[in-house]
Amino acid sequence: MTLQHLILGLLNYGPMSGYDLNKTFQASVQHFWDTDQSLIYRALYKMTDTGWVEYVQQVQEHLPNKKLYRLTEAGYAELHRWLAVPQPTLSFHEVWLGQLFFGAQLSNAELRTLLEARIASLRETLNVYENQVPENVSAFAEAFNAAEDMRYWLLTLDYGIFRLRGDLQWAERALRQLDE
Amino acid sequence: MTLQHLILGLLNYGPMSGYDLNKTFQASVQHFWDTDQSLIYRALYKMTDTGWVEYVQQVQEHLPNKKLYRLTEAGYAELHRWLAVPQPTLSFHEVWLGQLFFGAQLSNAELRTLLEARIASLRETLNVYENQVPENVSAFAEAFNAAEDMRYWLLTLDYGIFRLRGDLQWAERALRQLDE
DNA sequence: TGCATATATATGCTAGTGCATATATGAGAT
DNA sequence: ATCTCATATATGCACTAGCATATATATGCA
Numbered sequence: 455m456t457l458q459h460l461i462l463g464l465l466n467y468g469p470m471s472g473y474d475l476n477k478t479f480q481a482s483v484q485h486f487w488d489t490d491q492s493l494i495y496r497a498l499y500k501m502t503d504t505g506w507v508e509y510v511q512q513v514q515e516h517l518p519n520k521k522l523y524r525l526t527e528a529g530y531a532e533l534h535r536w537l538a539v540p541q542p543t544l545s546f547h548e549v550w551l552g553q554l555f556f557g558a559q560l561s562n563a564e565l566r567t568l569l570e571a572r573i574a575s576l577r578e579t580l581n582v583y584e585n586q587v588p589e590n591v592s593a594f595a596e597a598f599n600a601a602e603d604m605r606y607w608l609l610t611l612d613y614g615i616f617r618l619r620g621d622l623q624w625a626e627r628a629l630r631q632l633d634e
Numbered sequence: 635m636t637l638q639h640l641i642l643g644l645l646n647y648g649p650m651s652g653y654d655l656n657k658t659f660q661a662s663v664q665h666f667w668d669t670d671q672s673l674i675y676r677a678l679y680k681m682t683d684t685g686w687v688e689y690v691q692q693v694q695e696h697l698p699n700k701k702l703y704r705l706t707e708a709g710y711a712e713l714h715r716w717l718a719v720p721q722p723t724l725s726f727h728e729v730w731l732g733q734l735f736f737g738a739q740l741s742n743a744e745l746r747t748l749l750e751a752r753i754a755s756l757r758e759t760l761n762v763y764e765n766q767v768p769e770n771v772s773a774f775a776e777a778f779n780a781a782e783d784m785r786y787w788l789l790t791l792d793y794g795i796f797r798l799r800g801d802l803q804w805a806e807r808a809l810r811q812l813d814e
Numbered sequence: 815t816g817c818a819t820a821t822a823t824a825t826g827c828t829a830g831t832g833c834a835t836a837t838a839t840g841a842g843a844t
Numbered sequence: 845a846t847c848t849c850a851t852a853t854a855t856g857c858a859c860t861a862g863c864a865t866a867t868a869t870a871t872g873c874a
Contacts, residue, residue, distance in 0.1 A: 495853065496855095517852075533736075537739055564717070617797075617800065624793055
């Protein structure tokens with residue numbers, strides 16, 4: 455259900471179309487929750503059906519019409535209910551750990567390749583988080599006129615960076631241990 | 635597809651029934667990949683269909699009959715193909731980060747509750763990883779007569795503990811920052 | 815006798831995910 | 845004149861997940 459709740463959270467800043475929401479996802483929560491355009495539209499149907507959101511057709515000149523979605527009372531209530539309830543911590547479900555678990559089946563060279571690929575990928579993501587995402591977040595804060603909320607957005611970003619650095623550290627240590 | 639590949643990896647230690655696999659999951663990879671009994675049975679059908687595994691009916695006295703599954707040549711090949719291919723690092727998809735992102739909507743007390751619940755849950759899991767899981771892993775290594783492979787099992791466990799400690803550290807820091 | 819538990823497999827139903835593709839308008843570039 | 849890109853919404857299909865429930869035998873316990 456989380457996608458729907460993230461949409462509730464974003465619509466709380468103001469009415470948006472599915473297209474806008476997709477853009478907003480990329481500019482804001484994408485660093486911890488990636489999604490797909492089709493999932494957003496389908497979530498919006500479901501939420502309209504449930505009564506959490508409603509829309510008005512917006513006729514546009516020179517552009518296709520759009521559906522402007524906004525929170526209903528019920529949607530606002532659901533957002534606040536969800537926000538305050540501690541969520542169960544889920545299982546890791548990381549594919550690379552599965553590979554490592556059966557690492558005895560692999561040669562040293564193959565294991566190196568796996569770890570090095572992971573390190574490269576983590577570095578790349580870390581670079582995006584440290585350079586690209588802060589810009590997105592600032593632009594997002596300005597567009598939504600929500601300077602105070604930015605503190606929390608940066609907090610989630612801080613977690614992402616902290617976690618990536620930890621994962622990098624661990625992977626580099628594991629790589630060194632492989633040589634012993 | 636990962637569940638199927640984890641099953642391939644476990645069947646590589648020897649033939650097992652769906653029931654055995656379920657038990658084995660709980661004793662081995664459960665700390666990074668939880669699953670359900672029904673998913674294992676359905677995965678086995680699919681894999682039989684694909685030709686990765688095959689089974690023989692095992693008639694038992696005093697107990698229900700079982701299907702003993704084992705790897706086919708194709709299954710063994712698929713396991714090794716999969717093991718050596720670096721997997722893309724996925725997005726975090728952590729629900730609690732979504733809550734934190736919209737933290738400006740919450741009171742200080744509600745935020746405290748969220749972080750404290752997370753800390754308690756992380757501590758609990760850490761306790762299991764540090765005390766319970768090593769026993770499971772040892773028992774598993776003995777049962778499967780795979781003392782060498784245990785090194786890698788402990789490596790994945792080490793990651794889990796490392797990560798939980800990091801997450802705890804971060805959550806505790808965030809809680810302190812909340813008081814400022 | 816009745817109830818819980820372990821062994822063992824299987825199905826039903828609902829929801830969510832991922833990816834590709836369809837459709838349509840208009841703007842700007844080559 | 846054509847091609848690409850941005851805006852905007854929607855569907856198809858196959859797979860995956862989660863949870864409940866059905867079925868059957870045998871053992872142990874109260």
